[in-house]
Amino acid sequence: MLQWTNLDVFRGETQVLWGVCLYIKAGERVAVLGSNGAGKSTLLGATMGAIEPKGGDIAFKGISLKGMRPHQIVRMGLAIVPEGRRIYKDMSVWENLQMGAYPRRGRHLLAESADIICELFPVLRERRDQRAGTLSGGEQQMLAIGRALMSRPEVLLIDELSLGLAPIITRQIFKALDALPGETTILMVEQNVEQALKHSARAYVLESGRVVRSGPSVELARDDHIRKAYLGL
Amino acid sequence: MNGVVIGVIYALAALGVSLVVGIMNVINFAHGELYILAGYFSFLFADALGWNMYLSLAVAVFLVFLFGIFIEYILIRPTYGNEMYSLILTFILSIVLQNAYLLIFGPYPNKPPTWIKGATEVFGLFFYGNQRLAALVVGAFVITAVFLVIKLTWFGKIVRAASQDREMAELNGVNTLYLNMLSFGLGCALAGAAGVILAPVFPVTPTAGVQVALTAFVVVVLGGMGSLWGCVVGGLVLGLVENLGAAFLSTGYKHIFGFIILILVLLIRPAGLFGRKEI
Numbered sequence A: 001m002l003q004w005t006n007l008d009v010f011r012g013e014t015q016v017l018w019g020v021c022l023y024i025k026a027g028e029r030v031a032v033l034g035s036n037g038a039g040k041s042t043l044l045g046a047t048m049g050a051i052e053p054k055g056g057d058i059a060f061k062g063i064s065l066k067g068m069r070p071h072q073i074v075r076m077g078l079a080i081v082p083e084g085r086r087i088y089k090d091m092s093v094w095e096n097l098q099m100g101a102y103p104r105r106g107r108h109l110l111a112e113s114a115d116i117i118c119e120l121f122p123v124l125r126e127r128r129d130q131r132a133g134t135l136s137g138g139e140q141q142m143l144a145i146g147r148a149l150m151s152r153p154e155v156l157l158i159d160e161l162s163l164g165l166a167p168i169i170t171r172q173i174f175k176a177l178d179a180l181p182g183e184t185t186i187l188m189v190e191q192n193v194e195q196a197l198k199h200s201a202r203a204y205v206l207e208s209g210r211v212v213r214s215g216p217s218v219e220l221a222r223d224d225h226i227r228k229a230y231l232g233l
Numbered sequence B: 001m002n003g004v005v006i007g008v009i010y011a012l013a014a015l016g017v018s019l020v021v022g023i024m025n026v027i028n029f030a031h032g033e034l035y036i037l038a039g040y041f042s043f044l045f046a047d048a049l050g051w052n053m054y055l056s057l058a059v060a061v062f063l064v065f066l067f068g069i070f071i072e073y074i075l076i077r078p079t080y081g082n083e084m085y086s087l088i089l090t091f092i093l094s095i096v097l098q099n100a101y102l103l104i105f106g107p108y109p110n111k112p113p114t115w116i117k118g119a120t121e122v123f124g125l126f127f128y129g130n131q132r133l134a135a136l137v138v139g140a141f142v143i144t145a146v147f148l149v150i151k152l153t154w155f156g157k158i159v160r161a162a163s164q165d166r167e168m169a170e171l172n173g174v175n176t177l178y179l180n181m182l183s184f185g186l187g188c189a190l191a192g193a194a195g196v197i198l199a200p201v202f203p204v205t206p207t208a209g210v211q212v213a214l215t216a217f218v219v220v221v222l223g224g225m226g227s228l229w230g231c232v233v234g235g236l237v238l239g240l241v242e243n244l245g246a247a248f249l250s251t252g253y254k255h256i257f258g259f260i261i262l263i264l265v266l267l268i269r270p271a272g273l274f275g276r277k278e279i
Ligand SMILES: Nc1ncnc2c1ncn2[C@@H]1O[C@H](COP(=O)(O)OP(=O)(O)OP(=O)(O)O)[C@@H](O)[C@H]1O
Pocket: A011, A012, A016, A034, A035, A036, A037, A038, A039, A040, A041, A042, A043, A083, A191
């Protein structure tokens, strides 16, 4: 579905990603793990076209995304739940969802998608006309996920779902993602290694911009290095 | 009464500035010259070419809209990421336009035909020029239309989204370059609308735009950068204060009152009446 090959990405003068290679197949749930500054957000930013890679390639269904602007990539079928959620605080919950459905494919199915999302996160239906800025952190994260799903993406990228959320809320949202129909491909970037491994089939470990480990999540959960460095065991 | 009419026009002119500031973070120094341009166009079409008055108003505003899109494409687009450049470029543009007007139309005031003649008795209290009343009605109508578009349409939604977080809007599939172009054009068209509405009352001269733009900026700051409601309230406040001040104290200090109000408001609310804190 999506393939990253030898990706080199710079932030200003400094190289942040070094020859990163990943892939994700249709319908797969894959996690990218790494500590602060490992380059996880940079990877997603490059994928969405917000940051231009210096080298390597990113291909979606065999089509290179290089040189495309974010809105074009979104229209091809990718969507992102950005770091820090970035919901439109001054707009209502409903308008935030509508914004997610802005790409043509989303607009046709607006009512249907809204139903699916409110099924997934019933709070959003209750808060429909409330100003989004007044939602709690967890509700904002649900809204950010809902907004991304409104475009009916084939691939959903999620940047640090657990950021700043209580463990119980984090678990609840991960469960909701598990309940999504199987055809949604999800790449999640996480510092919460335990949860991410539990809710993904495969995972990559990113350290200082390089992929240092990869494999099925169950195996990585047993890996000594990962247990020491990320799970504190 | 005069205060309300002027206030509505101030609001209209400021709305264009505010829209562009909110979405693009660009201040268009040539805003006043576009107001004047629309005035000249409507004069040219209606007076010199003898077109139907309403047609010439509409064409004038539309041409200013196209001109705005052209300016965005040629001058503003290459400067994204550096607000200083766009400031300087539009400043130069305003001077170039002023001189062009001087060359083409001469230094004399030009006045398009009035829409309606006569005066009406208002609330049985006093007589008021019909042309000014018409300006008030049309101005209020345009402002209402702008608000409805912003509140109810897809275009309005993406405008609001992009002025809160333009990167995120792009990540929701909005072509923000195209949005910039359109909203810059629209901002200019609003200046143009104010121009054609007011030109029959206050004739246009090559440099009359300076005062208009200055007032529009004062209104924008007064109302809060990028806040559209702020423009309406700010415009009305300014219009009323200037006219009441002029009526009760002295006409000579008319514009001073506006600045005093501005300073007072900014002392109490540094972000303006409706401004967001972080700006
Ligand atoms: N806008 C920027 N300009 C310059 N350097 C940046 C910028 N954003 C991030 N960086 C640098 O790039 C590196 C990777 O950042 P990135 O945000 O991708 O990390 P991350 O893995 O997402 O971290 P976190 O878990 O804190 O979100 C960091 O060293 C950071 O300092």
